[in-house]
Amino acid sequence: MTDSGGGRTRDVLIADDHPLIRAGIKATLAGRPEWRVCAETETGEAAIRLAQELKPDLIVVDYALPIANGVEVARQLCQDMPGIGVLVYTMHVDERVLMAAIRAGARGYVLKSEDDATLLAAMREVATGGTYISEGISSRQPARLTDATISALTVRETEVIRLVAMGETNKGIAAKLNVSIKTVDTHRTAAMRKLDLHSAIDVALFAIRSGMINP
Structure with missing residues (x-):
């Protein structure tokens, strides 16, 4: 129209x-x-x-x-x-x-x-x-990151971040990837540090904006 x-x-x-x-x-x-x-x-x-x-x-x-x-x-x-x-x-x-x-x-x-x-x-x-x-619901909203920043993630870190964004717990991610919960936590922490993300909301918004998941 x-x-x-x-x-x-x-x-x-x-x-x-x-x-x-x-x-x-x-x-x-x-x-x-x-x-x-x-x-x-x-x-x-x-x-x-x-x-x-x-x-x-x-x-x-x-x-x-x-x-x-x-x-x-x-x-x-x-x-x-x-x-x-x-x-x-x-x-x-x-x-x-x-x-x-x-x-x-x-x-x-x-x-x-x-x-x-x-x-x-x-x-x-x-x-x-x-x-x-709305800014009122999340104190931090990650900006659209550069390809260079995204490419800094390892393949496993990318998998973990995508699953976190989809709502999976560390235990659930460990089961899906056949690794220990401690390993998942290590990858999750490293990825969030590299991307300067501080919460599950940050992760979800980043994953949508970067095309990792489709809302």
């Missing part, structure tokens, strides 16, 4: 159980020809059904939805519709929820306390294949 100015108009589905939030997002998008709200809903179950029917470019979904929460919506849609942009829009300042959302396939995580400009920036980034995480 294109707008009158020749640019692309992207369809967005809004899923939030609070009418005022939905109204606020629509008001933010009003008058912006690059966006068209194709549908809105208040439940996760309906969000999945509408997305499968309408095939929007982007879904802005609350985490705390009834029936199916935002992570469950992301997991189902990213499985059924590879390439769809999922942006979780939430009040939850919780790194565990963020990690679950990323591992489910969401590429955006924005706090409702952020301003409209941040939401718009996140929507644009996610709709065009990028990732966007």
Whole structure:
């Protein structure tokens, strides 16, 4: 779809159980020809059904939805519709929820306390294949690293970092790679030091941005 100015108009589905939030997002998008709200809903179950029917470019979904929460919506849609942009829009300042959302396939995580400009920036980034995480949820977000830095990892360190990003524990990684837990910890520590990463969130974001895993 294109707008009158020749640019692309992207369809967005809004899923939030609070009418005022939905109204606020629509008001933010009003008058912006690059966006068209194709549908809105208040439940996760309906969000999945509408997305499968309408095939929007982007879904802005609350985490705390009834029936199916935002992570469950992301997991189902990213499985059924590879390439769809999922942006979780939430009040939850919780790194565990963020990690679950990323591992489910969401590429955006924005706090409702952020301003409209941040939401718009996140929507644009996610709709065009990028990732966007609110600064308020993670104190450090790794920058896109150079190929030279990435190539500093050994093959085994790369394997370990990828599995950490996918949510595996050291014990689980050890079983998959048929090595000891101590060996996994050594590779994990060395890789995180080389990449200047300090948490599992840093690892997950790095893995997505560097193409190690696909959200």
